[in-house]
Amino acid sequence: MKISTVKELLDARVLCGEDQLGKHVYSACGCDMMSDVLAYVKDQAVLLTGLVNPQVVRTAEMMDMVCIVFVRSKQPTEAILTLARNSGIVVMATDKRLYEACGKLYYHGLQNDEMEKDG
Amino acid sequence: MAEPLVFHYEVDGSDFTSAGTASVAVKKSLRQLGLPAEVIRKLSIAMYEGEINMVIHANGGTADVIVTEDYVDIVLADSGPGIEDVDKAMQEGFSTATAEIHSLGFGAGMGLPNMKRYSDEMSIETELGVGTTIRMRIYMT
Numbered sequence: 420m421k422i423s424t425v426k427e428l429l430d431a432r433v434l435c436g437e438d439q440l441g442k443h444v445y446s447a448c449g450c451d452m453m454s455d456v457l458a459y460v461k462d463q464a465v466l467l468t469g470l471v472n473p474q475v476v477r478t479a480e481m482m483d484m485v486c487i488v489f490v491r492s493k494q495p496t497e498a499i500l501t502l503a504r505n506s507g508i509v510v511m512a513t514d515k516r517l518y519e520a521c522g523k524l525y526y527h528g529l530q531n532d533e534m535e536k537d538g
Numbered sequence: 539m540a541e542p543l544v545f546h547y548e549v550d551g552s553d554f555t556s557a558g559t560a561s562v563a564v565k566k567s568l569r570q571l572g573l574p575a576e577v578i579r580k581l582s583i584a585m586y587e588g589e590i591n592m593v594i595h596a597n598g599g600t601a602d603v604i605v606t607e608d609y610v611d612i613v614l615a616d617s618g619p620g621i622e623d624v625d626k627a628m629q630e631g632f633s634t635a636t637a638e639i640h641s642l643g644f645g646a647g648m649g650l651p652n653m654k655r656y657s658d659e660m661s662i663e664t665e666l667g668v669g670t671t672i673r674m675r676i677y678m679t
Contacts, residue, residue, distance in 0.1 A: 454648035457583050458655065470643045474590075477558035478643075481565070481586045483579060506562075 420444055420529045422486050422509055425465055428523045429513040431488060435500045436509030442485055447529050449521040453478040465529075467520050471495050476502040476510075485509060490517045543571070543605040549589055549614075551598025554642060560601050561586035571605065574678065581610050581676050584656040587649045588614040588672060594639050595619065596670065612657075612674045620666040628654065 423440040426433060433440070446461040451470045456478050465486040466479050471493045479487050486509040489495055494512060495503075503510045513520055545567060547560035565582040585601065592599045596618020604611040621627050628650050635645025654660050657674035664670040 452646040453643040454646040457652050458648055473555050474643055481583045
């Protein structure tokens with residue numbers, strides 16, 4: 420699924436990385452506990468979370484994730500966005516709650532295939 | 539690469555916000571060296587969890603990454619309180635972290651288990667009131 424499709428499905432606002440909306444994501448992880456995110460490697464994944472601090476960006480970077488979606492209208496600070504820009508990670512914000520946001524992406528085909536790529 | 543390459547970092551224990559800075563720096567350096575992506579990912583996740591642990595529990599410490607032809611070693615050393623029961627600490631879900639740490643997205647009791655998960659070998663030396671040294675090795679293949 421293209422990141423631009425994630426944006427449309429979640430009615431999200433892009434906060435940084437507008438130039439990378441054409442990139443693909445192959446799986447997603449919805450979680451507020453970063454150690455749980457770190458436990459299962461997924462390739463080119465999107466991270467959906469209600470947690471807002473710089474460790475979200477570092478966790479995504481360690482996992483080679485390409486996109487972060489902050490749910491429930493959470494607004495990251497400029498410092499968080501700067502970290503994400505430096506790491507080439509797309510950051511978006513949506514008004515949806517975590518459960519609904521994950522459900523929408525899953526329903527539209529972004530399922531949970533760990534380390535699977537379609538080319 | 540005849541001589542091992544050594545990266546040394548001081549991990550600042552006073553500021554949770556900056557925790558992980560060393561792991562990000564290591565990841566960038568190892569990418570420039572052209573190490574396999576899977577090795578870099580395993581190493582940086584293991585080191586990141588270790589760094590977070592040092593900040594949460596031990597007021598910081600040092601991190602050394604030693605790159606040889608066949609493997610990468612990570613040595614994390616702190617002068618913190620030590621680990622009272624290592625077997626317990628290795629269980630997924632066991633944590634002594636505070637509610638404040640939970641609210642920051644950590645302290646789920648996954649730190650040490652994740653470090654073991656992503657390293658090929660891991661050893662823990664710890665003494666109460668003296669500190670903890672964790673060594674992890676990740677092979678290139």
